[in-house]
Amino acid sequence: xxxxxxxxxxxxxxxxxxxxxxxxxxxxxxxxxxxxxxxxxxxxxxxxxxxxxxxxxxxxxxxxxxxxxxxxxxxxxxxxxxxxxxxxxxxxxxxxxxxxxxxxxxxxxxxxxxxxxxxxxxxxxxxx
Numbered sequence: 001x002x003x004x005x006x007x008x009x010x011x012x013x014x015x016x017x018x019x020x021x022x023x024x025x026x027x028x029x030x031x032x033x034x035x036x037x038x039x040x041x042x043x044x045x046x047x048x049x050x051x052x053x054x055x056x057x058x059x060x061x062x063x064x065x066x067x068x069x070x071x072x073x074x075x076x077x078x079x080x081x082x083x084x085x086x087x088x089x090x091x092x093x094x095x096x097x098x099x100x101x102x103x104x105x106x107x108x109x110x111x112x113x114x115x116x117x118x119x120x121x122x123x124x125x126x127x128x
């Protein structure tokens with residue numbers, strides 16, 4: 001691995017600590033976005049939310065407290081981490097038997113069933 005990659009990895013690991021010096025969860029050290037983010041329509045949700053949810057799912061794998069918080073109330077958790085979604089966007093975490101959990105995003109339309117916009121699921125892959 002090049003020294004440039006090592007410096008980059010080290011810098012990123014230092015920025016995303018999981019615990020503080022007392023061993024307590026310290027979510028203020030973790031950021032889903034760099035600045036307050038307000039997605040105001042379906043087009044913005046479809047464009048920007050997959051990357052944000054990918055970071056949230058990756059965090060779920062390594063941070064039990066974040067996973068519990070996110071699985072119970074994904075939209076509220078996103079808001080706690082400065083990602084704000086329109087009222088008509090629903091976010092749920094669904095787990096089918098024998099599969100990994102997935103985050104599903106719906107658009108709630110008046111007088112109609114919710115329309116699925118996307119789903120994200122982390123899959124572990126190995127290569128050689």
